Amino acid sequence: DQQVKQNSPSLSVQEGRISILNCDYTNSMFDYFLWYKKYPAEGPTFLISISSIKDKNEDGRFTVFLNKSAKHLSLHIVPSQPGDSAVYFCAASTGANNLFFGTGTRLTVIP
């Protein structure tokens, strides 16, 4: 049973526009939420995270929003750049020893 879901397998965005990637979760015990970025033939790399006590975290062009009541997480990339084209994984942790991943969204930024 998938506790973290990314319902959009792919997303295409024009360069310079905003990319919005969405993620839903079912476990109310999750304490930390993370986004990982993955290029082909490479391992995932950590991008940005947010604690459950916050509703927003920014790091440069990347902002993560958390809506706990809706059990919804989103990643905004503004402005989008061609180098952002990758697969993005949403993940969640209960603060214990495991990280639950979504199935990923492939972002394509069109020049």
Place this chain on the structure above:
Amino acid sequence: EAQVTQNPRYLITVTGKKLTVTCSQNMNHEYMSWYRQDPGLGLRQIYYSMNVEVTDKGDVPEGYKVSRKEKRNFPLILESPSPNQTSLYFCASSPELLRGLWTGELFFGEGSRLTVL
């Protein structure tokens, strides 16, 4: 350079032939873990280790073994591989727990693509 190194990167084997995928990290991380990535399922944890000689099962441990004899190494062992273990495997490490909580920030290796015929 800080990194997690996995070997082999690609392997084709046959059912029942024991194999080991090695993983080594040079960041002095206490926590290490193995994940497998399958289409439509995301990444799922196989085993993890909080420190030397401390290992525990993740979500999909069946058919796998691990050991943590040294801090830097965390090999994944498939004693008798089967076709359903065909997958992309990732080793990952993480610094020690922060205030007793693990935030989930992992450093991943480049992956090992395993095919079992």
